[in-house]
Amino acid sequence: MMATDPREVPIAMPTPAGHRFGILSEPATPSSVGVLVLPAHGNAFGGRTRFVHRLSRRLATSGFRTLRIDYEGTGESAGGVSRLFAGSPAVDDAEAGARAVIDRGHERIVVIGYCYGARVAMAVAERIPEILAVVVISPPVLPKGGKAVKRTVTSLVRGAFEPARWGALRHRAGRRRYRSLVRRTFRNKLPWSRGRRKAMANVRRPRIDPMFLNDLTGLSERATPTLMVYGESDRLLGDIGRAADPRVDSLLAAGASSIEFRVIPGGIHGLRDEVAEDAVIELVTTWVEQHGDT
Amino acid sequence: MTTTQACTWTDAERGFREEITFVDDAMFTVTVAPLDAPRGLTLICPPLADDLVRNYRREVVLARRLARHGIASQRFHYRSTGNSLGESQHMGWPDLVDDARAALRVASEKFDDVPLACFGTRFGALVAATVASEHVGTPAAFWDPIPTLADFVRDVVRIERLVALSDRNPDAPSVAGGRTGLATRRLPTPLVDERDEHSITSVVSGGLGNVYVASIVEGLDARGTNKAIDALRDLATNVESVSFSYEGSWWPVGAPLRRGEDDPWPLIDQTVEWLVDALGAAQQ
Numbered sequence: 183m184m185a186t187d188p189r190e191v192p193i194a195m196p197t198p199a200g201h202r203f204g205i206l207s208e209p210a211t212p213s214s215v216g217v218l219v220l221p222a223h224g225n226a227f228g229g230r231t232r233f234v235h236r237l238s239r240r241l242a243t244s245g246f247r248t249l250r251i252d253y254e255g256t257g258e259s260a261g262g263v264s265r266l267f268a269g270s271p272a273v274d275d276a277e278a279g280a281r282a283v284i285d286r287g288h289e290r291i292v293v294i295g296y297c298y299g300a301r302v303a304m305a306v307a308e309r310i311p312e313i314l315a316v317v318v319i320s321p322p323v324l325p326k327g328g329k330a331v332k333r334t335v336t337s338l339v340r341g342a343f344e345p346a347r348w349g350a351l352r353h354r355a356g357r358r359r360y361r362s363l364v365r366r367t368f369r370n371k372l373p374w375s376r377g378r379r380k381a382m383a384n385v386r387r388p389r390i391d392p393m394f395l396n397d398l399t400g401l402s403e404r405a406t407p408t409l410m411v412y413g414e415s416d417r418l419l420g421d422i423g424r425a426a427d428p429r430v431d432s433l434l435a436a437g438a439s440s441i442e443f444r445v446i447p448g449g450i451h452g453l454r455d456e457v458a459e460d461a462v463i464e465l466v467t468t469w470v471e472q473h474g475d476t
Numbered sequence: 477m478t479t480t481q482a483c484t485w486t487d488a489e490r491g492f493r494e495e496i497t498f499v500d501d502a503m504f505t506v507t508v509a510p511l512d513a514p515r516g517l518t519l520i521c522p523p524l525a526d527d528l529v530r531n532y533r534r535e536v537v538l539a540r541r542l543a544r545h546g547i548a549s550q551r552f553h554y555r556s557t558g559n560s561l562g563e564s565q566h567m568g569w570p571d572l573v574d575d576a577r578a579a580l581r582v583a584s585e586k587f588d589d590v591p592l593a594c595f596g597t598r599f600g601a602l603v604a605a606t607v608a609s610e611h612v613g614t615p616a617a618f619w620d621p622i623p624t625l626a627d628f629v630r631d632v633v634r635i636e637r638l639v640a641l642s643d644r645n646p647d648a649p650s651v652a653g654g655r656t657g658l659a660t661r662r663l664p665t666p667l668v669d670e671r672d673e674h675s676i677t678s679v680v681s682g683g684l685g686n687v688y689v690a691s692i693v694e695g696l697d698a699r700g701t702n703k704a705i706d707a708l709r710d711l712a713t714n715v716e717s718v719s720f721s722y723e724g725s726w727w728p729v730g731a732p733l734r735r736g737e738d739d740p741w742p743l744i745d746q747t748v749e750w751l752v753d754a755l756g757a758a759q760q
Binding site: 189190191192193194203205223225226227229230232235255257258261262263282289359454458 | 481482483484485487494496501504506525526528529532536537556557558559561565639703735736737738739
């Protein structure tokens with residue numbers, strides 16, 4: 183390792199719910215702007231391609247002290263084991279991370295999130311007065327983690343016999359979820375139900391998560407410079423197109439707000455395309471450099 | 477061997493402390509120890525590639541639960557993987573095993589004269605078996621051990637080919653994007669080149685003590701694990717093998733939505749129980 187390479191410094195951030203772990207990528211001479219990187223859920227260092235790790239190191243090479251964190255129940259943080267959904271962003275954890283960066287002498291901070299982390303970044307932005315800019319990479323836009331699933335009675339019955347379902351049913355949260363799913367599906371599928379008639383009208387058009395729309399609107403109203411990036415083959419980008427929500431479209435239109443919407447070749451979501459990931463890393467770094475001091 | 481400024485915290489309620497540092501500014505290590513003097517030490521050797529991502533949190537929980545039973549653990553990420561620094565094009569089998577030995581030295585400097593056990597999952601089992609055999613009579617626990625490095629590389633290549641195939645199918649459930657590439661994009665190139673040179677049989681130089689093998693059923697072919705178990709029976713004093721289901725990963729669909737820190741987790745709890753017994757027997 184060269185003397186000018188950023189150093190990695192592990193830190194523990196105390197929270198009321200136990201510590202949260204993070205790694206600071208420390209440049210030799212930090213800029214006045216700090217960076218917080220929020221990973222996707224379940225990928226503490228950014229999956230098999232170490233996307234979050236590489237992004238953090240690249241930003242630090244450009245002079246930005248960069249912190250990446252593990253959410254509760256993931257990586258090295260406290261807690262048992264957690265599955266998190268875009269609809270319940272870990273804003274407390276993100277705020278703790280932001281404070282850890284700010285407390286190291288940064289008056290302004292850029293928050294960057296990937297996938298689930300992008301939704302966390304959008305949600306936590308209003309809690310951080312020191313926020314300079316936000317970068318959201320491939321955020322899911324639909325409710326419950328971002329997957330538009332057409333559920334039928336057949337698929338429900340078939341799913342009931344899948345061994346994986348029995349595992350989920352051993353736990354109260356799993357049983358509660360399954361009960362709600364059964365109730366909703368039968369209510370909407372019975373021929374005489376009003377729910378069915380309503381559902382049929384929108385069966386192929388997914389609905390944007392109201393929380394995503396609310397957070398995006400908030401970023402625009404506060405005029406927070408925001409970069410939103412997708413890969414052109416990301417399923418999540420397709421969700422925006424299929425939803426065809428005029429409110430989202432108007433916020434993402436070029437020049438309409440403080441939000442800059444970019445689509446790059448290849449796929450980012452799923453962390454299988456290192457060429458696209460490298461392009462995103464360079465794009466984000468350049469964008470942060472333009473919005474911060476170096 | 478130098479270590480950077482360490483990060484430490486203590487869980488007084490559960491009776492353990494953790495210390496995280498980077499060895500030689502590169503290798504990520506985590507030492508988990510009971511608040512009292514430990515009665516044993518377990519070196520936890522991680523797997524590689526997707527297995528590392530899937531197994532990560534399980535190893536964290538395993539180490540913490542071992543500490544609650546009086547056993548210290550040393551975890552680490554090989555250089556160029558996980559939270560460690562480094563470039564994978566320089567990492568071959570000897571480098572990865574050296575990292576395991578370096579991690580063991582970190583722990584040995586802290587805990588004098590305590591019996592040692594080694595633990596590993598998948599590729600990590602091959603590494604753990606190597607280190608265990610260097611310390612005569614050391615017990616070892618494995619989750620889904622790979623029988624040979626060639627088997628492991630072949631598995632990774634097959635999965636990558638399936639992924640590349642599904643990425644061309646717009647109706648496939650997997651995420652679109654990605655490109656066709658060799659498995660070497662996910663594994664260190666020198667390691668792939670050495671795939672025919674290492675197996676459970678070849679890496680165990682001095683024999684093994686008692687061995688515990690947990691087979692984690694994920695709908696994949698369990699022949700690899702069974703082959704490893706057959707090889708281990710000729711190398712170890714005794715082999716105890718058990719099967720668990722739905723433990724392919726702690727994270728995706730099918731796994732419990734949330735597990736509290738104290739909730740039962742059979743795969744981990746039974747492994748802890750075995751290691752505690754094995755280390756207690758080793759001490760006598």
